[in-house]
Amino acid sequence: MSAPPISDALYDELVGILGAENVLVDKPARYNRTRVPAPFPVHRWDDHVPDVVVLPTTTDEVVEVVKLANRNRTPIVPRAAGTGLADGAVPLRHGILLDVKRMNRIRDIDMTDRTVTVQPGVNMLKLNEVLQPYGVFYPDNPASYPCSMVGGRIGTSGWSLIGARYGHTKDLVISLEVVLPTGKVIRVGGGAGGKVRKSSTALTLKELFFGHQGTLGIATEAVLELVPRPEAEFAAFFSYSDYDTAYRSCGALSKSGLATLAGVVLFDEWKLDYLRRDDEAYIEQPSDVRCVNAVALYGTDAEVVPAARRVMEIGHDTGGRYLGDEVSQGDWAARHDRYAIPLHGRLRSSGQVVPMSWHCEDAALNYSVLPQVREEWHAIADRYIEGYGIFDDWGMFAYTNGSHAPWGDYLVEIDIGIWEQKLDDENWAAWTRCKTEIAAVALKHGGSITACHGATRAGEVDLVPSELGGAFDVMKDIKRLLDPNNVMNPGKYLFDQAYE
Ligand SMILES: Cc1cc2nc3c(=O)[nH]c(=O)nc-3n(C[C@H](O)[C@H](O)[C@H](O)COP(=O)(O)OP(=O)(O)OC[C@H]3O[C@@H](n4cnc5c(N)ncnc54)[C@H](O)[C@@H]3O)c2cc1C
Numbered sequence: 001m002s003a004p005p006i007s008d009a010l011y012d013e014l015v016g017i018l019g020a021e022n023v024l025v026d027k028p029a030r031y032n033r034t035r036v037p038a039p040f041p042v043h044r045w046d047d048h049v050p051d052v053v054v055l056p057t058t059t060d061e062v063v064e065v066v067k068l069a070n071r072n073r074t075p076i077v078p079r080a081a082g083t084g085l086a087d088g089a090v091p092l093r094h095g096i097l098l099d100v101k102r103m104n105r106i107r108d109i110d111m112t113d114r115t116v117t118v119q120p121g122v123n124m125l126k127l128n129e130v131l132q133p134y135g136v137f138y139p140d141n142p143a144s145y146p147c148s149m150v151g152g153r154i155g156t157s158g159w160s161l162i163g164a165r166y167g168h169t170k171d172l173v174i175s176l177e178v179v180l181p182t183g184k185v186i187r188v189g190g191g192a193g194g195k196v197r198k199s200s201t202a203l204t205l206k207e208l209f210f211g212h213q214g215t216l217g218i219a220t221e222a223v224l225e226l227v228p229r230p231e232a233e234f235a236a237f238f239s240y241s242d243y244d245t246a247y248r249s250c251g252a253l254s255k256s257g258l259a260t261l262a263g264v265v266l267f268d269e270w271k272l273d274y275l276r277r278d279d280e281a282y283i284e285q286p287s288d289v290r291c292v293n294a295v296a297l298y299g300t301d302a303e304v305v306p307a308a309r310r311v312m313e314i315g316h317d318t319g320g321r322y323l324g325d326e327v328s329q330g331d332w333a334a335r336h337d338r339y340a341i342p343l344h345g346r347l348r349s350s351g352q353v354v355p356m357s358w359h360c361e362d363a364a365l366n367y368s369v370l371p372q373v374r375e376e377w378h379a380i381a382d383r384y385i386e387g388y389g390i391f392d393d394w395g396m397f398a399y400t401n402g403s404h405a406p407w408g409d410y411l412v413e414i415d416i417g418i419w420e421q422k423l424d425d426e427n428w429a430a431w432t433r434c435k436t437e438i439a440a441v442a443l444k445h446g447g448s449i450t451a452c453h454g455a456t457r458a459g460e461v462d463l464v465p466s467e468l469g470g471a472f473d474v475m476k477d478i479k480r481l482l483d484p485n486n487v488m489n490p491g492k493y494l495f496d497q498a499y500e
Contacts, residue, residue, distance in 0.1 A: 033053055063179050070183065075096065075490045085360055088454055093491055098218065134226075253315065293320060363438075412447075464494060479493075
């Protein structure tokens, strides 16, 4: 084995804290923890490789590693499952990559106060397998449900496919333990950060630790909400021959006022074209099916049965054609696979299939601006497809966004394929410009750059100060206060400005 890229002294100290089996310096361990599934500058892979990977199992070990990083001024980047799409877990300055996967203990299942306490390396699918016999579940349900982990869900402030009914990650994590960038351990949540959901004692710091992308500390334990397993799940997919009708129908469905509504998803024409063209699981539909709305309800039988009747009426009355039980139930049940990463796209010039990575822009936008943003985003994608010959437009989804208030704003996604092997500095610069333009459209229309992935990616991160205004200065003050040595995931969120 070649010499580790860290000093012998640092390696020895890490081994002293964690044991040699939990300190990895070999190339595969480090290179495999460099990137995430989002488009990555593969031509500059080496720029982002961590020097060492550590796999702690306890909070105390995390504390010791963080203190060591401070003493040495070594960058430290937390990583959970590495599925984040905003490059949050990509080390920008090498250093220590702290992988929380072995912190995967379920510590306490409390059926009286309805909480479960876990370490950050717990995955939701696995957690719910354990919870099944208790008749409850943890309803954080992203498309990445089988692979993402609680720590990453907190770091990104994740969005759940059934969030309209049950809430998103920040609603579902009751409290958490955080190792701050200096090694100090705190609990945040209602009051003392235990199992209390609502408190008004002093400042509520919990939300500070949602969406910070590992820049303000490392979550080492979380108390999560448990809800009764639904007796009934109902899904209905409606088709439309034009976008305007589908858009109005989507609005009517999300404004239905049904308490069991878990989500509405609008697929636009580009998405349908993409599915027809390249999705192996697509069930053939008549060619006049141009757009789709998917609706899901969760609850007790007594709630869901009448609500389903109401959904069918609204769908029908607003111009939708029910796509049948096979598509509706099958597609919704397969949502964790169906929205998974496509691996190929097509070149417009020749129609040739080439390997492509998936970029997913995920702005938060009000209902009123969806049609206009859709036009502008596709026009931007089109220009870059024509100009560079390495991109493909995979269409758009609009998902209901607000927890328990699905009517007002949407997580709006445009999926763009990118032929990574063709990346060089010029193409990468074009790509980041494309993202900046997409994010700028969201801001122009009163939206937010991102609903769940985070705005830490090259391109869109430059617009964070424009979105936040004076609040961005406060954000920098907080970063400097909590992380005086800028060791925690440095280079993200333009936080270097806090130290100038
Ligand atoms: C196929 C697919 C579908 C997806 N669908 C959704 C979706 O429906 N909804 C959604 O919200 N996202 C979705 N995502 C994005 C991704 O799954 C989420 O962002 C998820 O929250 C990331 O979790 P992770 O465990 O992979 O975290 P990672 O990618 O490892 O980390 C994410 C961020 O959190 C930080 N972090 C990790 N662990 C900790 C910790 N213990 N303490 C503090 N910070 C930490 C990291 O530094 C990084 O900045 C999808 C991704 C894929 C690939």
